Amino acid sequence: MSRSDVLVDADWVEAHGGDPGVVLVEVDEDTSAYDKGHIRNAVKIDWKKDLQDPVRRDFVDRAGFEALLSERGISNDDTVVLYGGNNNWFAAYAYWYFRLYGHHNVKLLDGGRKKWELESRELVTDVPQRAKTSYHAQDQDQAIRAFRDEVVAAIGRDNLVDVRSPDEFAGRLLAPAHLPQEQAQRGGHIPTAKNVPWSKAAEEDGTFKSDDALRKLYGDEAGVDFGKDTIAYCRIGERSAHTWFVLHELLGQANVKNYDGSWTEYGSLVGVPIEVGDAK
Amino acid sequence: MSTDGCAAPAGGVPVTAVKDAGTQAVVQGRVTQNGTAVPVGYARLLNTSGEFVAEVPLGEDGGFRFYAAPGSWTLRVLAPGNVRAERTVSADFGQVTDLEVAV
Numbered sequence: 001m002s003r004s005d006v007l008v009d010a011d012w013v014e015a016h017g018g019d020p021g022v023v024l025v026e027v028d029e030d031t032s033a034y035d036k037g038h039i040r041n042a043v044k045i046d047w048k049k050d051l052q053d054p055v056r057r058d059f060v061d062r063a064g065f066e067a068l069l070s071e072r073g074i075s076n077d078d079t080v081v082l083y084g085g086n087n088n089w090f091a092a093y094a095y096w097y098f099r100l101y102g103h104h105n106v107k108l109l110d111g112g113r114k115k116w117e118l119e120s121r122e123l124v125t126d127v128p129q130r131a132k133t134s135y136h137a138q139d140q141d142q143a144i145r146a147f148r149d150e151v152v153a154a155i156g157r158d159n160l161v162d163v164r165s166p167d168e169f170a171g172r173l174l175a176p177a178h179l180p181q182e183q184a185q186r187g188g189h190i191p192t193a194k195n196v197p198w199s200k201a202a203e204e205d206g207t208f209k210s211d212d213a214l215r216k217l218y219g220d221e222a223g224v225d226f227g228k229d230t231i232a233y234c235r236i237g238e239r240s241a242h243t244w245f246v247l248h249e250l251l252g253q254a255n256v257k258n259y260d261g262s263w264t265e266y267g268s269l270v271g272v273p274i275e276v277g278d279a280k
Numbered sequence: 281m282s283t284d285g286c287a288a289p290a291g292g293v294p295v296t297a298v299k300d301a302g303t304q305a306v307v308q309g310r311v312t313q314n315g316t317a318v319p320v321g322y323a324r325l326l327n328t329s330g331e332f333v334a335e336v337p338l339g340e341d342g343g344f345r346f347y348a349a350p351g352s353w354t355l356r357v358l359a360p361g362n363v364r365a366e367r368t369v370s371a372d373f374g375q376v377t378d379l380e381v382a383v
Contacts, residue, residue, distance in 0.1 A: 086335050178336045
């Protein structure tokens with residue numbers, strides 16, 4: 001796996017975004033951003049309405065994912081290029097989610113919507129009409145998704161990477177700083193977790209840092225042992241999908257899982273250990 | 281907003297600024313250029329070490345809002361045309377810090 005397998009740049013998207021077999025998909029934190037303007041030929045996936053089960057706290061099931069992609073006109077052999085705002089935060093989450101259901105030909109637009117907008121590239125409001133398909137998904141690849149018991153078992157054994165902000169890690173905040181803070185669960189972090197805020201992997205324009213800079217960030221500076229398995233978590237598993245992308249797809253680490261239950265689950269569990277305070 | 285998402289408010293930051301912070305430490309404001317709202321751009325909140333903490337797209341009125349921890353912060357604005365601006369702000373629980381950022 002190398003960068004060119006998983007990332008494309010804006011010039012590539014301008015040249016190939018309309019090619020047969022290429023589908024641009026915007027997945028944004030602000031789910032209304034697409035409606036105000038998006039890259040030509042891009043369809044929209046709403047991370048909340050389209051990707052979450054409406055009742056239980058879980059993802060849509062395999063049949064639901066198949067129905068979603070079929071309705072959006074995405075085929076099994078299409079190259080899916082995802083992009084979104086805020087350093088591709090939710091686009092990286094969708095990338096992980098596509099991989100979870102076995103779609104391997106998926107890439108991110110490096111820099112995402114932000115770099116595109118800051119470069120004043122074209123945004124349109126036309127919604128492309130794509131013919132429906134019969135998408136066939138795989139069972140979820142549990143090699144990239146962690147559940148709570150695995151997380152508890154990993155304490156002191158594997159790398160746990162808490163990708164929230166230092167204030168959330170320490171227990172002073174329960175959500176990112178652009179969201180209101182009322183929450184039910186306890187504050188703090190999973191014992192032995194290293195704190196590497198997800199956004200440190202990105203440059204200011206939203207592109208990913210170089211492989212050397214990323215290795216230094218996680219390894220030399222944070223103490224992540226690249227010889228061990230790794231579980232990344234945040235609050236609800238979306239920022240940590242971005243870190244999963246960095247560790248698994250860019251740095252080629254073999255066993256990296258995203259714990260999508262993350263702090264809203266862990267911090268509400270009865271009886272599990274919690275540490276508070278800043279990273280040591 | 282509840283535990284169901286990391287999502288920003290739909291449509292970016294609400295046009296109407298909050299007047300009462302409740303228990304939150306609110307940092308909000310509006311970005312303008314020659315007196316006109318800047319509707320395309322990003323507001324970033326950095327801590328005292330210069331580390332990125334949060335980012336929101338500007339609203340249609342150039343508005344942005346953060347729910348910070350008490351303390352000192354740097355607000356950085358990025359907009360097309362290599363526009364950059366920075367302000368230092370302080371936040372505290374129960375307080376709304378309002379900023380007008382002319383770029």
